[in-house]
Amino acid sequence: xxxxxxxxxxxxxxRDIAPVLLPVALALLVIPLIGSTSSWLTLTxxxxxxxxxxxxxxxxxxxxxxxxxxxxxxxxxFIAVGAYVATLVLAPFAASIQADSLWMNLAVLAPAAxxxxxxxxxxxxxxxxxxxxxxxxxxxxxxxxxxxxLIVAEQTLYALWGPQIIPxxxxxxxxxxxxxxxxxxxKYRVLAMLIGLxxxxxxxxxxxxxxxxxxxxxxxxxREMVEALGYRIxxxxxxxxxxxxxxAGLGGVMWALxxxxxxxxxxxxxxxxxxxxxxxxxxxxxxxxxxxxxxxAMVANYGGxxxxxxxxxxxxxxxxAVLMWRPRGLYAVTSR
Amino acid sequence: xxDLLKLSGVHTHIGRYHILQGxxxxxxxxxxxxxxxxxxxxxxxxxxxxxxxxxxSSGEISLGSERIESRATPDIARLGxxxxxESMAVFSDLTVKENLVLAARDGPLDDSQLDWIFGxxxxxxxxxxxxxxxxxxxxxxxxxxxRAIIEPRxxxxxxxxxxxxxxxxxxxxxxxLKEIKRKGATILLVEQNFFAARELGDNVLVMDNGTIxxxxxxxxxxxxxxxxxxxxxxxxxxxx
Ligand SMILES: Nc1ncnc2c1ncn2[C@@H]1O[C@H](COP(=O)(O)OP(=O)(O)OP(=O)(O)O)[C@@H](O)[C@H]1O
Ligand SMILES: [Mg+2]
Numbered sequence: 001x002x003x004x005x006x007x008x009x010x011x012x013x014x015r016d017i018a019p020v021l022l023p024v025a026l027a028l029l030v031i032p033l034i035g036s037t038s039s040w041l042t043l044t045x046x047x048x049x050x051x052x053x054x055x056x057x058x059x060x061x062x063x064x065x066x067x068x069x070x071x072x073x074x075x076x077x078f079i080a081v082g083a084y085v086a087t088l089v090l091a092p093f094a095a096s097i098q099a100d101s102l103w104m105n106l107a108v109l110a111p112a113a114x115x116x117x118x119x120x121x122x123x124x125x126x127x128x129x130x131x132x133x134x135x136x137x138x139x140x141x142x143x144x145x146x147x148x149x150l151i152v153a154e155q156t157l158y159a160l161w162g163p164q165i166i167p168x169x170x171x172x173x174x175x176x177x178x179x180x181x182x183x184x185x186x187k188y189r190v191l192a193m194l195i196g197l198x199x200x201x202x203x204x205x206x207x208x209x210x211x212x213x214x215x216x217x218x219x220x221x222x223r224e225m226v227e228a229l230g231y232r233i234x235x236x237x238x239x240x241x242x243x244x245x246x247x248a249g250l251g252g253v254m255w256a257l258x259x260x261x262x263x264x265x266x267x268x269x270x271x272x273x274x275x276x277x278x279x280x281x282x283x284x285x286x287x288x289x290x291x292x293x294x295x296x297a298m299v300a301n302y303g304g305x306x307x308x309x310x311x312x313x314x315x316x317x318x319x320x321a322v323l324m325w326r327p328r329g330l331y332a333v334t335s336r
Numbered sequence: 337x338x339d340l341l342k343l344s345g346v347h348t349h350i351g352r353y354h355i356l357q358g359x360x361x362x363x364x365x366x367x368x369x370x371x372x373x374x375x376x377x378x379x380x381x382x383x384x385x386x387x388x389x390x391x392x393s394s395g396e397i398s399l400g401s402e403r404i405e406s407r408a409t410p411d412i413a414r415l416g417x418x419x420x421x422e423s424m425a426v427f428s429d430l431t432v433k434e435n436l437v438l439a440a441r442d443g444p445l446d447d448s449q450l451d452w453i454f455g456x457x458x459x460x461x462x463x464x465x466x467x468x469x470x471x472x473x474x475x476x477x478x479x480x481x482x483r484a485i486i487e488p489r490x491x492x493x494x495x496x497x498x499x500x501x502x503x504x505x506x507x508x509x510x511x512x513l514k515e516i517k518r519k520g521a522t523i524l525l526v527e528q529n530f531f532a533a534r535e536l537g538d539n540v541l542v543m544d545n546g547t548i549x550x551x552x553x554x555x556x557x558x559x560x561x562x563x564x565x566x567x568x569x570x571x572x573x574x575x576x
Contacts, residue, residue, distance in 0.1 A: 214434050218427040224389055225425040230413035230441050272449070335427055
């Protein structure tokens with residue numbers, strides 16, 4: 001029996017690539033509508049950059065939803081806190097930011113981003129212990145607690161920094177564009193794409209190549225069985241929550257630099273987009289989150305160019321369309 | 337004969353429903369104890385309560401010298417309890433290999449243990465790197481059992497393992513469980529397949545409406561058709 005089995009060909013695992021083709025199809029579809037190739041390239045680059053930033057902010061949230069079924073409406077607080085904390089480093093070293101040297105710029109930018117991630121991650125620890133632990137398993141209370149936490153965080157930022165918008169200029173070496181023929185692609189967008197891609201690859205490596213990652217994926221699908229195998233999933237969840245908070249902080253810094261400003265309610269519009277991304281990607285799916293983020297950004301950019309009046313509703317329409325196609329999102333990984 | 341597992345006066349509520357209504361049972365060390373009963377009798381609920389997946393609302397559960405009724409599921413598992421749920425609960429997004437890597441929580445996969453398992457369930461070797469979600473129902477069942485025995489466990493709680501398995505695989509499974517027993521494991525087994533129950537069971541418990549209504553030796557119940565009909569509604573022969 002064993003010998004016969006060994007000679008049988010191994011069935012290839014099927015890959016579900018239809019969702020991957022979706023952004024590609026969308027990008028190709030709008031070419032004739034937009035008309036000019038250079039506008040299309042600019043809009044596409046803007047979409048990819050914005051998509052990567054939204055992905056960074058949403059990746060932690062989707063795992064938190066998927067793994068523990070926790071509705072966190074306060075995720076935006078980590079974004080704003082991350083951005084504000086970066087100003088603590090960037091403001092005193094404004095001279096280095098204005099210097100026309102990539103290395104001098106990065107020497108300030110990198111520590112600023114790392115500090116933001118550290119503070120957001122630590123705040124994640126506190127939020128998980130204080131706000132989420134007591135209301136574990138109770139959705140309505142989770143919404144109330146985390147929304148309350150968001151309000152407290154925003155008001156604290158106002159109290160500490162004041163109500164005014166704080167400028168956050170892009171470092172000199174990241175200004176301007178790469179020129180390819182008659183197409184200009186902003187340098188900062190390229191950087192955002194690279195960072196987003198790096199975060200995506202890092203998360204995928206952890207999820208697919210480490211035992212910790214296997215546990216997270218298994219927990220997203222069936223948390224009871226992970227516990228029945230002897231693993232304490234609460235600790236795993238705390239780690240995921242802190243990582244997700246830190247990534248939201250990083251996303252906040254990147255978004256603030258993109259907009260070149262910081263204010264306490266900067267995450268409000270983003271939060272809506274992030275929720276749409278998490279829902280259309282499929283709760284708990286990092287791949288779905290990645291594709292969803294690109295789709296949402298494309299709809300925002302192409303839609304804003306083609307039919308500006310529909311800018312607000314276009315992403316809601318996107319969500320409706322995706323859910324009609326796949327009611328549990330692009331990739332359904334939870335068993336709930 | 338010492339008892340490895342002992343439940344006394346265990347009640348379990350699920351929401352408003354009072355499901356287990358005072359369970360008293362013992363599972364002797366080194367033996368296979370069958371848990372039988374009609375659909376809805378509370379067999380699965382009993383296993384889940386032992387595993388800590390439902391919290392007993394009152395009563396005592398001891399494993400060896402440890403009281404476990406208020407321990408968390410991972411701690412109960414780490415005391416050496418392996419669980420094969422009725423739903424199998426394989427991680428379908430993970431490969432067969434990855435499912436077993438997680439189940440072997442004390443270290444890397446042991447090759448000789450794996451070969452031993454492949455001997456019973458050759459399909460697992462064949463689909464080693466396939467997604468568990470792509471396995472057939474019977475193959476998932478094999479994987480779920482393999483997960484519980486990949487490392488030696490003191491006590492195995494197994495819920496209807498032969499459901500949906502082809503006869504040849506049922507035989508392999510029976511051999512496998514017998515050998516696990518020979519290696520010193522204690523098993524509490526929910527099983528409707530008469531042949532498997534008679535082959536494997538040393539003792540038998542019969543449940544109805546959330547209580548134990550019969551306890552005795554498996555051989556005695558297997559020989560007593562009128563008793564089977566009274567306890568189970570029909571004879572064990574008819575169950576298969
Ligand atoms: N999650 C739940 N919520 C409410 N009632 C439940 C739940 N799980 C089980 N029950 C009820 O508890 C009772 C016992 O169910 P249980 O699954 O333990 O039976 P069983 O003996 O394993 O049955 P079967 O042979 O069909 O597997 C049933 O009446 C069932 O309806
Ligand atoms: Mg059952």
